[in-house]
Amino acid sequence: MALEWIFRKEQPTKDPYGAPGTGKSSMISVLTIVALLGGWWLVTELQLVRPLFVPSPSLVFSKFLKIACYDHYTQQLLVYIGARTEVVAECEGFSENPLHQHILASLYRVFSSFFLAVVTAIPIGIAMGVNRIARGIFDPPIEFYRPIPPLAYLPLTIIWFGIGDFSKVFLIYLACFAPLAISARAGVRSSSIEQIHAAYSMGASRTQVLWHVVLKAALPEILTGMRIAIAFGWTTLVAAEMVAAKAGLGVMVLNAARFLATDIVFLGIVVIGLIAFFFDVLMRQLERMLVPWKGKI
Amino acid sequence: MSAILTLQDVSMIFSAPAGGGSITALQGVSLDFEPEEFVVALGASGCGKTTLLNVMAGFLSPTSGTIMLHEQPISGPGRDRGVVFQKHALFPWLNVLENTAFGLKLQGIGMRERIAIAEENLSLVGLSEFGNHPIYQLSGGMQQRVGLARALTTNPEILLMDEPLGALDAFTRENMQELVLKVWQRTKKTIFFITHSVEEALFMATRLIVMSPRPGRITHEYRLAFSRRYFDLGDARRIKSDPDFIKIREEVLSIIYGGGIEE
Numbered sequence: 001m002a003l004e005w006i007f008r009k010e011q012p013t014k015d016p017y018g019a020p021g022t023g024k025s026s027m028i029s030v031l032t033i034v035a036l037l038g039g040w041w042l043v044t045e046l047q048l049v050r051p052l053f054v055p056s057p058s059l060v061f062s063k064f065l066k067i068a069c070y071d072h073y074t075q076q077l078l079v080y081i082g083a084r085t086e087v088v089a090e091c092e093g094f095s096e097n098p099l100h101q102h103i104l105a106s107l108y109r110v111f112s113s114f115f116l117a118v119v120t121a122i123p124i125g126i127a128m129g130v131n132r133i134a135r136g137i138f139d140p141p142i143e144f145y146r147p148i149p150p151l152a153y154l155p156l157t158i159i160w161f162g163i164g165d166f167s168k169v170f171l172i173y174l175a176c177f178a179p180l181a182i183s184a185r186a187g188v189r190s191s192s193i194e195q196i197h198a199a200y201s202m203g204a205s206r207t208q209v210l211w212h213v214v215l216k217a218a219l220p221e222i223l224t225g226m227r228i229a230i231a232f233g234w235t236t237l238v239a240a241e242m243v244a245a246k247a248g249l250g251v252m253v254l255n256a257a258r259f260l261a262t263d264i265v266f267l268g269i270v271v272i273g274l275i276a277f278f279f280d281v282l283m284r285q286l287e288r289m290l291v292p293w294k295g296k297i
Numbered sequence: 298m299s300a301i302l303t304l305q306d307v308s309m310i311f312s313a314p315a316g317g318g319s320i321t322a323l324q325g326v327s328l329d330f331e332p333e334e335f336v337v338a339l340g341a342s343g344c345g346k347t348t349l350l351n352v353m354a355g356f357l358s359p360t361s362g363t364i365m366l367h368e369q370p371i372s373g374p375g376r377d378r379g380v381v382f383q384k385h386a387l388f389p390w391l392n393v394l395e396n397t398a399f400g401l402k403l404q405g406i407g408m409r410e411r412i413a414i415a416e417e418n419l420s421l422v423g424l425s426e427f428g429n430h431p432i433y434q435l436s437g438g439m440q441q442r443v444g445l446a447r448a449l450t451t452n453p454e455i456l457l458m459d460e461p462l463g464a465l466d467a468f469t470r471e472n473m474q475e476l477v478l479k480v481w482q483r484t485k486k487t488i489f490f491i492t493h494s495v496e497e498a499l500f501m502a503t504r505l506i507v508m509s510p511r512p513g514r515i516t517h518e519y520r521l522a523f524s525r526r527y528f529d530l531g532d533a534r535r536i537k538s539d540p541d542f543i544k545i546r547e548e549v550l551s552i553i554y555g556g557g558i559e560e
Binding site: 296 | 383
């Protein structure tokens, strides 16, 4: 049986007394995804749940086609990749914007915030790691605001900075800031005392030790912090777009929910999830390129 | 001959972090390092060997006493004293050649010269083929050889080796002993070498200092010539099984363990 074959393949019998939990799990993950999608399809196909609560995959897909197309050419492209003409007969977009505008608006917000956080939080985190005064200054505010949910201080950012893009970027920026600063601070401790001593005994100055040893050794942890931060950025996106955003994936989901357009809510969630997943894969690739020694020494 | 490095009555007292009390890691240690000497420090754990090395390297400043390099008191670590550590302490973000050339880069020496000097030192430890390899792909013995090449690249006056072979397996260790001796013969460096192994100490040293704990101090000193004999014979096992060697090995062992097992 196919199922048996898959599971047998994933369980090599070579190490019965090894550490528990080793071995590949990717095949099983694929099965889980297939089962989830299949369950979704089955539940809607058998009409066990009303489409208002769980829209069928085909409904979500046709909605995707409707709001994804924005002119004649994309319409043709969508027809070409398998959309039926009648489905794409009307290019309606959503909230006056086609899907790609929503995606771009959100990408812009998340990445400008992330970029600002990277250029500020990493230096501050490093300073906290190597300097007791910097640690004394920045430790209380960061540790205080870090566990507060962004929704709690969202009203404050609106009162302070208005309802424009700045307050949205600021909210996501705060969400990215703490994990970046904390990982940079911890990363500074990654170099062993032997490595530092070795550099000094080869004639390094304090600045050279910082630059050539401490910062290089901190790199793996800083990159992990960047991965966590970008994920935090995406989780904060919907909260950030709650007030007065014209375009954005978060605002798309919120508006759709207001009209009980569950298919668009589903679509928005899937798109956010896919984009976040894609960037996580990208970050891991970056990690493999920049810090190939990670975990090997 | 004038001494390269001189320790005069060096003491190191660590105050215990809490509850008062203090630990005398070194008490009244005086030592002279003559050019081309191979001085090995031997002793049980906690006898202050590593503290002694850290003081000589300048990582610690002694509680009292002076350390002079060519009659100048030392202040902190410097490239006139190369250090090889037990754990290799290499930089995994650099390849073998870049690790070896690290000290030269710090001095601002140009790329071409840097590579030439580093390659020369890598060939000295038998790693000229491995310049482009990443550190984390090397075996423990090879990593230690890079550590040795790196310490030599800045051309130090004295080489301080802190149990450099301690983490290696027995076979690699014996090979490395011979390699270190050959490097010593070729470079004519003064070496201070710490070990736990009596056999290793006797085989390599021209002068052996035996240390004892609480307080850490030098109790015995031997002048030895087994390494010289190795250069004549070229057979390490034959030297280590020589009756003279065994006799002195047992003598040193009885010094170290003589007082029974201390609490």
